[in-house]
Amino acid sequence: MRIETAAQYIESLRALKPKIFYKGERIEDVTGHPATAPHVRAAAMTYALAGDPEARDLATATSHLTGRTVSRFTHIHQDVGDLIKKVKLLRVLGQKTGTCFQRCVGLDGLNATYSVTYEMDRKHGTEYHERFTRWLIHLQDENVMVTGAMTDPKGDRSKGPADQADPDQYVHVVERRPEGIVIRGAKVHQTGAVNSHEILVMPTAAMDERSGEYAVICAVPADAPGVTMIFGRQANDDRRDKRERIDAGKPSFGAVGGEAVIVFEDVFVPSERVFMDGQTDFTGLLVARFANHHRANYGGCKTGLIDVLTGAVTYLSQIQGTAKASHVRDKVTEMIHLSETLYSSSIACAAEGKPTPSGAYLVDALLANVCKHNVTRFHFEVARIALDLAGGFLATLPSQYDLRHEEIGPLVKKYFTGVAGFPAEDRIRIGRLIEAMTGGTALVESMHGAGSPQAQRVMILREGGLERKIKLAKVLAGIA
Amino acid sequence: MRIETAAQYIESLRALKPKIFYKGERIEDVTGHPATAPHVRAAAMTYALAGDPEARDLATATSHLTGRTVSRFTHIHQDVGDLIKKVKLLRVLGQKTGTCFQRCVGLDGLNATYSVTYEMDRKHGTEYHERFTRWLIHLQDENVMVTGAMTDPKGDRSKGPADQADPDQYVHVVERRPEGIVIRGAKVHQTGAVNSHEILVMPTAAMDERSGEYAVICAVPADAPGVTMIFGRQANDDRRDKRERIDAGKPSFGAVGGEAVIVFEDVFVPSERVFMDGQTDFTGLLVARFANHHRANYGGCKTGLIDVLTGAVTYLSQIQGTAKASHVRDKVTEMIHLSETLYSSSIACAAEGKPTPSGAYLVDALLANVCKHNVTRFHFEVARIALDLAGGFLATLPSQYDLRHEEIGPLVKKYFTGVAGFPAEDRIRIGRLIEAMTGGTALVESMHGAGSPQAQRVMILREGGLERKIKLAKVLAGIA
Amino acid sequence: MRIETAAQYIESLRALKPKIFYKGERIEDVTGHPATAPHVRAAAMTYALAGDPEARDLATATSHLTGRTVSRFTHIHQDVGDLIKKVKLLRVLGQKTGTCFQRCVGLDGLNATYSVTYEMDRKHGTEYHERFTRWLIHLQDENVMVTGAMTDPKGDRSKGPADQADPDQYVHVVERRPEGIVIRGAKVHQTGAVNSHEILVMPTAAMDERSGEYAVICAVPADAPGVTMIFGRQANDDRRDKRERIDAGKPSFGAVGGEAVIVFEDVFVPSERVFMDGQTDFTGLLVARFANHHRANYGGCKTGLIDVLTGAVTYLSQIQGTAKASHVRDKVTEMIHLSETLYSSSIACAAEGKPTPSGAYLVDALLANVCKHNVTRFHFEVARIALDLAGGFLATLPSQYDLRHEEIGPLVKKYFTGVAGFPAEDRIRIGRLIEAMTGGTALVESMHGAGSPQAQRVMILREGGLERKIKLAKVLAGIA
């Protein structure tokens, strides 16, 4: 049954029975458990926007496969306009949730797999593209949520998959049967895994010929037998788990994407869900396409988050009576400047997008990497400025229990009041929001999500066109 | 007679007789004088590209006024595609000249005046737009070069035009006659002035009602009576003036745009060339439109320059035997990263362009300011890295006279040879190119051209949408 | 009874009965409560080092008042050597605790009050210096811990103390009696307050003549009637409170200094403990002296912390197999470079120290402010690099309950193993240590402790000697 609304999405998750652990215990219902519910709500926003007249143009698209209106999160980009709308959609969602809404990783996996299977079939005479398209139409029509599972644990990083002491450090095919394959291994840092319906398994790096068993793309239901998820800790997760609505900073939403480790213990995947099996020569292309799409996103969603943060410190400076100080205005300016610099590369790599042989559009690789790379710098700098503007009380603020306490509550209110007319509780709530958006997990995600900084540098150098630039220099220097 | 080629452009300049001083003497022929010829050659490239099959799509456009093919440097942008092509054209020109080719300032003045006169007429019932359009068609058909003259000397910057001790610190109307006006004052830092056919005078800032005489837009031939230009000094200009082709770094082209002071000593301007006279309420809009267009350009042309510089240091590192060192590769990566970050905002502000009431397209104001603001930081950082990679010999290299000297020439060659197979002269030429592109004038231009850094910060804060961002934060913090 | 050892210090705290709230409840024993015990342990290290033969030279000094050996944390600096030893002591303590050990704020308060009361008496004929010296000898002989209480809540920051809607936004004298004074107000962000024996109250800013009641320095026992403390929340404080030794990151020590709000509700202070009362003309000097000493410290203690962090990421890169990658080595180099830059200013402002009229040595004001200002930048940058090197697992790591779980524990260990030979638990523990030292509270403290960044900029400009620099420039430019 097609999921049309946020409520239907939440309802649909209750029907699944994935095996999820958190702090040593099973989570039975991700929609109700305080650790996962905020992430469910953020993902639900992607469904809700499709029904919002103001956002519908961004949140939905017309399937090139069926002509039907589908969620943009299941859509294959057909032109530059699609690429740009995606960026704008991500920014709006960042503004409305203040966090990761998780569905772009699946979207990017779908787009990468769509275009790569097309080219793989043309070279190898395989039928992956058709298989994949059938599955994709199902996703579009049912509007299910897919997590793109790429990052393997990697063990000793100075060695490749085939040279690890433990062969399971990268997901691999351990058995091939007539009707399908059996896979083993794990994927770490899996955003949205615990509240997705489907897992799209992809290789994590370019593989050489010795690593055929590691070259696998396939789709696995989130509650398939043999799949176990372990939900990770986040900064201040206990406040969330104890439903401390004020101290958690964001009463409704979480810190990041609700990442989990997904372990595959000999999971069977039927053939119609296998989209690559052994074609090592296409692993590099698949990873690059996925990475380019995914890196392009960060100038969308993170600028949405920074919009929130900029608003928060501005409001706080009004409460504290510092809004008109020239250095405060200058720092707010810098926050805007940095966030729009990030946004620029997202828009630019979309505007410079080009079609792949399959017709699916791909962002400009160089600019997409530049985009993500700046996120690994500027999100930290923005956070640093926000903490400067907010003031030291972020580190020493009494708890909400003290605020509500009969004896000391009045003292807390008295001494955390700023400019007359602003409630002390506004100041505290905004302070907690800033705290939640500037520390720990949220920034680690900006650093490593969609690839660590060095991964982008490798791509930037590769795409930099140095040979041509040497020629330009020689001409201008008068060297024959 | 329409200018079709670089040679025709140069020829056309010989027919003009502007009054130009340089180092205390008159320049009689800008096309032959060593101080100005390099700048003529750079501007000539804008004509040459229109005839280059590979570049024609970027370098020309179809006039919306006449339907005829015109230089893009005289074109009114009709859609996002025009805005993006302009950026790409600027990058190509930067790559081919390694310097400023000067024509964008006129282009931006034309586009700003076109859209603002349209709105001015609608409000005030004036006829400036029609006048301007007639002049514009003439420019398009003849393909003449226009310099956009905006920056006044400003005197005491803590005071506005009307409060200066010397009223001429801003260009103003000193007399109104039936057939036209008489203006007095000066414009400083005028790029391409000495090799332009026309000067488009514009106000430099938003004016208040007390400054009606300063609210003037008009067109003045470069050699009109009363116009005097003083050509400024640049870094190492003597090398250029003495035609030291190696030591000048760029044998054919100059350091920047060949800036001059233009002095207007009671210059008469006939009415059909006057496009604003007293409408102070539109001065702010005119300046903002011009500035936005102009700031958008810097991520185009400067990335072209950085492409050259990146190629130069890469080639030099090959000559010196350091190309494979990890820190060298990392620094080259950083140069590419920073330049593409600049480029991103140029592309993004174009992709986000919107039509003005006149139909002329305008770039996104926020992103255009972000673009230029990053140039004021990253061009310096790129230069710093280039100097790091090039090595200390840039500061201590013997002259080309030593290189050619019978006795010590062999010593220079012996001790400036790097990896076998690369001529020592290549190393020296590339070193001089890097020297020319990293020091002094070239960087000052990046800092202050199209507005000093603080001007962009004012705009970024103004366009930052803080009120809306405060609302986003309050919603997420649970504040009603 | 004199406190000689860490154990005696802890024992002495049990004898006090301060009124402390945390999360809405009273803390009865700070030495046993999980929220405060880590901070007690950090402060106890200052006592322990005095008994460590390797550290004794740094940790103790000879009192210029009594000739007896005293803790350096109660010592008045007598020469440059004292100032330098203090910095080195702070670095060692930072290395051993990885956090704030709290006693320097009292030390700086003592030194500032000592020198300022001397000058105040000379001008006003008061007897504060002698009173203070008596109290100080008591502190030295008993070796009690003092918290320096300076920062007031400040209410509306665009207004001074006398113009607040609520006069209690700054601590002030509400009643003067023959035998003493009564004070009201609060001090926020009070490091080490809950485990100190004494509170040294000082004004928070230069006061004008209208603010005489706010110009007060006095000493208050931590458990004096009318004193209430509210212990603030810190990042991940629940992990600490639940004694999750692995997930807390530092099994023995806390995140920062254990800051609290101290509320004074009409607290009586006998005259012999009052060291300023109404001398507004010395408030600015007192604040500056305290600030200079305190800002000088940050290049000591924080470099100690960064030493730990640098070791942590280096070890982690060995575990993960990335230690030899050139970009990893380069980033570790950068961490060292930045931390030693911080250290430099601490050493330099000590080496450039000068005596005050009292004989007490004062650090160089300009360099001390430069020191702290760099901390507000570089500690963040160091944290950013550490998070880069650590990898994304910091944000997604399962809890220690999962690690110890019978069913999934083996999966956690399997998939978090790196290079053979390193226990997975080492990787997890080091990851948690890095997490604890890079996010949230720890960085806020670096930003705002000892004054927010703008406070340093004001001082740097004031101390910058611009008039003399203008003269230097004019001479070189040949201007008469």
Added chain:
Amino acid sequence: MRIETAAQYIESLRALKPKIFYKGERIEDVTGHPATAPHVRAAAMTYALAGDPEARDLATATSHLTGRTVSRFTHIHQDVGDLIKKVKLLRVLGQKTGTCFQRCVGLDGLNATYSVTYEMDRKHGTEYHERFTRWLIHLQDENVMVTGAMTDPKGDRSKGPADQADPDQYVHVVERRPEGIVIRGAKVHQTGAVNSHEILVMPTAAMDERSGEYAVICAVPADAPGVTMIFGRQANDDRRDKRERIDAGKPSFGAVGGEAVIVFEDVFVPSERVFMDGQTDFTGLLVARFANHHRANYGGCKTGLIDVLTGAVTYLSQIQGTAKASHVRDKVTEMIHLSETLYSSSIACAAEGKPTPSGAYLVDALLANVCKHNVTRFHFEVARIALDLAGGFLATLPSQYDLRHEEIGPLVKKYFTGVAGFPAEDRIRIGRLIEAMTGGTALVESMHGAGSPQAQRVMILREGGLERKIKLAKVLAGIA
């Protein structure tokens, strides 16, 4: 005859006859030639200060060899006080010359050679130290100027001395005679070479056993037979050569140290002037000692230069009417902050200095490298800020010939006048001073003088004490 005054120094140079080329011609008298005279004047300031009562304590010292008063530039540092006074002397000289005064390179060579020959003799039983001491006493008594010649051309930098195609790419012994040695090769970037009396040749890098002929330290008179110098070009050197006192920016002094290539074509050196010959095992130590001393200097002299630059932009902002703008004040603050950060490391590495076995004091290696490394960043940033504050007129200013021109001179003055009361010429002179101190050669010197940035990073990592830091982290993480 002992040189006591600046005039005597200049006189003494006229007695020398070194073979110097510049722009293809011989320079016969360095004291009168416009290319070299400014550098002579800067070096002369080191002599003049010794006679200045205010500076004498910094500029002179008591020789530990003879007990006589000597120039600090010939002194072997005997304690921390000496090291600190050296830094202060360098800052004063930087303030008074605005450029490099060249004598520290010889000073550092002397100190390095002094301590290393001592240790070399102890290990190898050689007599270099005594020889060297004799020569040193001569230097001290006569107060002659010595240039320290270290940097070889290096040819293909991916290869060592013994593997170059041309063996002369590093200075080496080509013949050993009973009475001395014969050397061949070149030293590049030699500061102060053309106006020194003596050249102290030192190896440029640690050598292995295959490179015995390259392990040579010796002293060569500047006008010894076979020595040829080629004086390098600098930014805007033609202005200086044409004695354009205004446009050159600094009427009396040069851009940098007046660097030259020194070529040794089979130069004979008598044995008593040879201080190392073949002891490859001490080359690394010599280079490190020299580098540490030399890197320590940059936080002295460069902060002197930045003091001038800070004064210049401050004065210019007063002339232009922008001195009170908050962003101007903030940028001036940043200039001060960065320069004092540089100064901190110079002072700190001196304060942390330790004696070598010879008794000569050596700065702290880690902090000295940190010092120089920051110079390679902050001097550029300071220059960038200065250019921001100065405004675009630096790149477009008419020449001094225009200023003095009968017809257009009045126009130049009219339109370059700022706030009433400040002469236009002041503005122009200060503008030219800023131009001279921010572009090209001056910054290249900061980057590469005393070793390029990567050289410092190698040392910083080596000196960083990682093993100990790993232990600290493990203890805190609870790892046994």
